[in-house]
Amino acid sequence: MQKAVMVIGGGVAGIQSSLDLANRGFRVYLVERNPSIGGRMAQLDKTFPTMDCSMCILAPKMIECAHHSNVTLLTYSEVKKLEGSVGNFKVTVTRKPRYVDEKKCTGCGICSENCPQEAPNEFDENIGMRKAIYMPFPQAVPRVALIDKESCVECGLCEKVCPAGAVNREQKPEETELDVGAIVVATGFDMFDPSAIAHFGYGRHKNVITAMELERLLCASGPTGGHLIRPSDGRIPRSVAFIQCVGSRDRRGWIEHSYCSSICCKYAVKDAVLIKEHEPDSLVTIFYIDMRAFGKGFQEFVNRAKSEFGIEFIRSNPGEFSEDPATSNLMISFESPITRTVQSIPFDMVVLSSALVPSKGVRELAKTLGIGLDGYGFLKPEDAVRRPLDTTVPGIFACGYCLGPKTGDIPDSITQGSATAARAAEVLAKTEAS
Amino acid sequence: MKYAFFLGCLIPAREPQYENSVRKIAPELGIELVEMEGANCCAPFSIQSVDYTSWLALAARNLCMAEQMGLNILTLCNDCYESLLATNTLLKGNQELRDGVNAILADVGMEFKGKTDVKIFSDALYEDVGLKRVKDAVKRPFNGLRVAVQPGCHLTKPKRIHFGERTGVSALDELVQATGAVSIPYERKEACCGGPLRGIKDDVALSVAKQKLDSMKNAGAKGIVTVCPFCFIEMDMGQIEIKRHSNEEYSLPVLSYAELLRLAMGMKLEDWEIRAHRVPITGLLDMAEAK
Amino acid sequence: MHEVANTPRGRGVLACIQCGRCTSSCPVSRVVPEHNPRKLMEMIILGLRSDVLGTELPWYCLSCFTCLDRCPQLGDVGEATFAIRNLAVRQGRIPEGILVQARSLLENGRVVIPSRMHSIQREEHGLGKAPTVDVEAVKKILKRTSFDRLVGKGS
Numbered sequence: 082m083q084k085a086v087m088v089i090g091g092g093v094a095g096i097q098s099s100l101d102l103a104n105r106g107f108r109v110y111l112v113e114r115n116p117s118i119g120g121r122m123a124q125l126d127k128t129f130p131t132m133d134c135s136m137c138i139l140a141p142k143m144i145e146c147a148h149h150s151n152v153t154l155l156t157y158s159e160v161k162k163l164e165g166s167v168g169n170f171k172v173t174v175t176r177k178p179r180y181v182d183e184k185k186c187t188g189c190g191i192c193s194e195n196c197p198q199e200a201p202n203e204f205d206e207n208i209g210m211r212k213a214i215y216m217p218f219p220q221a222v223p224r225v226a227l228i229d230k231e232s233c234v235e236c237g238l239c240e241k242v243c244p245a246g247a248v249n250r251e252q253k254p255e256e257t258e259l260d261v262g263a264i265v266v267a268t269g270f271d272m273f274d275p276s277a278i279a280h281f282g283y284g285r286h287k288n289v290i291t292a293m294e295l296e297r298l299l300c301a302s303g304p305t306g307g308h309l310i311r312p313s314d315g316r317i318p319r320s321v322a323f324i325q326c327v328g329s330r331d332r333r334g335w336i337e338h339s340y341c342s343s344i345c346c347k348y349a350v351k352d353a354v355l356i357k358e359h360e361p362d363s364l365v366t367i368f369y370i371d372m373r374a375f376g377k378g379f380q381e382f383v384n385r386a387k388s389e390f391g392i393e394f395i396r397s398n399p400g401e402f403s404e405d406p407a408t409s410n411l412m413i414s415f416e417s418p419i420t421r422t423v424q425s426i427p428f429d430m431v432v433l434s435s436a437l438v439p440s441k442g443v444r445e446l447a448k449t450l451g452i453g454l455d456g457y458g459f460l461k462p463e464d465a466v467r468r469p470l471d472t473t474v475p476g477i478f479a480c481g482y483c484l485g486p487k488t489g490d491i492p493d494s495i496t497q498g499s500a501t502a503a504r505a506a507e508v509l510a511k512t513e514a515s
Numbered sequence: 516m517k518y519a520f521f522l523g524c525l526i527p528a529r530e531p532q533y534e535n536s537v538r539k540i541a542p543e544l545g546i547e548l549v550e551m552e553g554a555n556c557c558a559p560f561s562i563q564s565v566d567y568t569s570w571l572a573l574a575a576r577n578l579c580m581a582e583q584m585g586l587n588i589l590t591l592c593n594d595c596y597e598s599l600l601a602t603n604t605l606l607k608g609n610q611e612l613r614d615g616v617n618a619i620l621a622d623v624g625m626e627f628k629g630k631t632d633v634k635i636f637s638d639a640l641y642e643d644v645g646l647k648r649v650k651d652a653v654k655r656p657f658n659g660l661r662v663a664v665q666p667g668c669h670l671t672k673p674k675r676i677h678f679g680e681r682t683g684v685s686a687l688d689e690l691v692q693a694t695g696a697v698s699i700p701y702e703r704k705e706a707c708c709g710g711p712l713r714g715i716k717d718d719v720a721l722s723v724a725k726q727k728l729d730s731m732k733n734a735g736a737k738g739i740v741t742v743c744p745f746c747f748i749e750m751d752m753g754q755i756e757i758k759r760h761s762n763e764e765y766s767l768p769v770l771s772y773a774e775l776l777r778l779a780m781g782m783k784l785e786d787w788e789i790r791a792h793r794v795p796i797t798g799l800l801d802m803a804e805a806k
Numbered sequence: 807m808h809e810v811a812n813t814p815r816g817r818g819v820l821a822c823i824q825c826g827r828c829t830s831s832c833p834v835s836r837v838v839p840e841h842n843p844r845k846l847m848e849m850i851i852l853g854l855r856s857d858v859l860g861t862e863l864p865w866y867c868l869s870c871f872t873c874l875d876r877c878p879q880l881g882d883v884g885e886a887t888f889a890i891r892n893l894a895v896r897q898g899r900i901p902e903g904i905l906v907q908a909r910s911l912l913e914n915g916r917v918v919i920p921s922r923m924h925s926i927q928r929e930e931h932g933l934g935k936a937p938t939v940d941v942e943a944v945k946k947i948l949k950r951t952s953f954d955r956l957v958g959k960g961s
């Protein structure tokens with residue numbers, strides 16, 4: 082009865098699904114809980130193995146979504162309630178208040194320039210700062226500012242200076258009810274917080290960072306303008322170590338991610354090459370257990386990393402880190418595969434290839450939608466072999482990393498996005514016929 | 516709080532001053548120690564290395580005694596703790612193993628029923644007596660004495676037997692702070708002291724002890740606080756032995772936590788107890804009396 | 807490998823992926839190059855039985871369990887070390903230091919008993935005699951488990 086689909090999650094998988102459905106003539110409500118669509122791909126600098134600029138690939142799709150006559154963007158919004166069944170869902174969506182009128186804001190940024198208050202920048206993995214009234218990131222879609230009320234000191238300056246009169250500090254949350262025939266979940270992933278693995282010292286040693294943090298440091302639109310500098314003193318690191326399998330392939334009771342996250346080997350090699358491109362004289366070492374570079378072009382990429390870029394690959398998982406209090410360098414102890422004894426090497430900076438885990442809040446969403454999760458918190462497919470993109474509720478489909486690690490890379494997410502569009506279209510076609 | 520008091524072998528044999536301190540402070544903290552008459556060696560790692568079943572049976576006999584007394588076991592030694600706790604956990608969780616061990620224990624008229632728990636001194640103080648009571652008992656706090664706490668491996672490892680988040684090191688730190696001393700952070704705090712190899716491979720034991728002493732000294736410690744009697748010997752006597760071999764001196768007096776607390780509670784250590792510390796502790800005693 | 811995996815403490819060997827984190831976490835490996843937990847597991851996996859049971863390697867272990875807590879695959883190296891020691895003992899290999907303790911256990915029910923000096927000290931300062939042991943019970947148990955035969959004291 083309803084020729085509309087709701088897509089929950091505005092990362093690349095959700096965007097692809099939305100575009101495919103919109104191009105087929107269906108109405109798409111794209112619900113994204115962050116103030117802009119784009120997801121994780123928007124945070125990346127380059128993609129592997131082609132080393133294309135991530136945002137350059139994504140931005141056209143984001144803009145197409147924004148301008149497509151069949152797509153309604155519901156950003157800074159969350160799904161609150163679900164009623165009905167396949168073909169006839171009624172979804173209640175809460176639109177969180179931006180305190181900025183989306184219709185009036187032109188994205189000029191004058192408000193932020195004048196704002197006196199700062200807060201950690203979530204998009205930059207809390208490395209840099211942003212203002213209390215801010216644009217999520219330069220290429221945000223929609224390009225509308227929002228106020229973080231917790232950091233806001235209510236000085237009222239933004240309201241005064243906004244040339245479009247778009248600031249509305251009295252805005253309230255809004256509830257909308259939408260009728261859709263099918264739903265696509267595309268909530269993506271978070272990066273595992275490696276402080277749970279104490280001996281890596283994440284959170285204690287300043288120069289131990291996660292791969293996502295590194296992406297923001299390398300990205301030209303990031304907190305350092307793309308200059309690779311290390312957190313403790315802003316110096317360019319002359320030596321960087323990557324540690325693989327941090328939180329992945331870990332069966333211990335308090336970690337519980339026995340799975341392989343599927344893309345860490347790939348992103349680490351990509352990031353290692355990027356670092357070498359930024360700083361050709363630096364020493365880059367990857368400590369791995371297995372190098373899982375499957376698929377077309379990836380093993381070749383690894384080979385190039387070794388021969389062309391001189392990146393060192395050491396098959397050993399380090400057991401001890403110690404920080405030099407004077408320099409904040411890290412002394413990494415590992416068993417050398419050559420001498421078979423414990424060696425210690427100093428590094429300026431260490432990057433942890435941390436596991437990818439289900440997005441925060443997915444449990445609550447699953448409960449609201451009534452869909453099943455597996456032991457790790459990823460969405461459980463109805464039939465992992467025959468219907469891998471169907472959730473346990475008919476009419477609700479899923480794509481991308483919220484289902485867990487498959488191939489895990491961007492083309493994979495795009496493929497799944499298109500596939501769920503087809504599944505959803507099938508439901509709507511039936512509904513239309515009946 | 517009433518406990519079946521499991522002293523183990525090492526403390527009665529070599530560190531009676533540790534036992535003395537515990538007996539002196541127990542009544543002040545509301546702890547009643549009931550002797551385990553006839554209790555045998557816990558079967559530490561040396562014995563576990565010889566035979567698995569022997570270990571379980573010996574450890575289980577002590578657990579049975581406590582069960583018969585209707586009390587939980589209180590132990591002062593990390594190795595005893597590990598042996599008894601691991602046995603308790605294994606036998607409670609595995610029927611087949613339990614039956615096998617009980618068949619042996621039948622020879623000595625005992626049966627493991629899984630009705631007791633094992634606690635080490637610092638955890639018992641923290642969990643059962645409570646930090647408040649310990650703080651209230653402190654009459655002469657150490658004014659910010661910077662100590663390196665040596666928790667000992669088997670206070671918290673292996674994690675899955677020690678229930679992960681259970682008290683352990685942070686509890687011990689808080690107990691030390693309750694006496695007015697400051698537990699300083701230092702590299703490799705949870706690393707081994709080398710004790711288990713004492714008497715088996717002494718040079719290796721000392722090399723490992725040296726790593727710990729180095730990191731304690733580098734962090735600016737003025738003293739060391741231990742729980743385990745093996746750690747005590749290794750850190751205390753170990754400094755004397757290292758000085759003999761390589762002339763390196765650390766001058767870090769070592770106290771067991773019980774002694775630290777006893778001093779902070781306003782009691783004095785007797786001469787024989789003071790002499791039992793190879794690295795002189797007179798400096799620490801002065802600090803305790805200064806207040 | 808399966809011989810070890812079938813002992814109660816050696817089950818973890820089947821899970822080992824040879825990542826080496828255990829060795830670089832080990833406090834002994836840093837000072838004794840011959841000691842290498844990963845290598846012990848490697849030798850077990852490769853089936854080098856006589857090498858494994860003949861090497862000094864497992865006897866350097868402190869049983870600190872750092873390796874065990876850090877192993878991502880639950881390989882339980884620290885436990886496998888005990889399994890190897892038990893097997894080695896059955897072949898008649900026991901370090902002197904352990905033998906001394908084992909013999910004391912058989913004789914006195916304790917791995918170490920108070921020296922004369924310490925006995926006097928206890929009496930003088932009100933601690934009384936060291937706690938008594940039911941030596942007969944210990945002997946009975948250790949005879950039943952053939953411990954006495956393993957340390958060369960039994961019939």
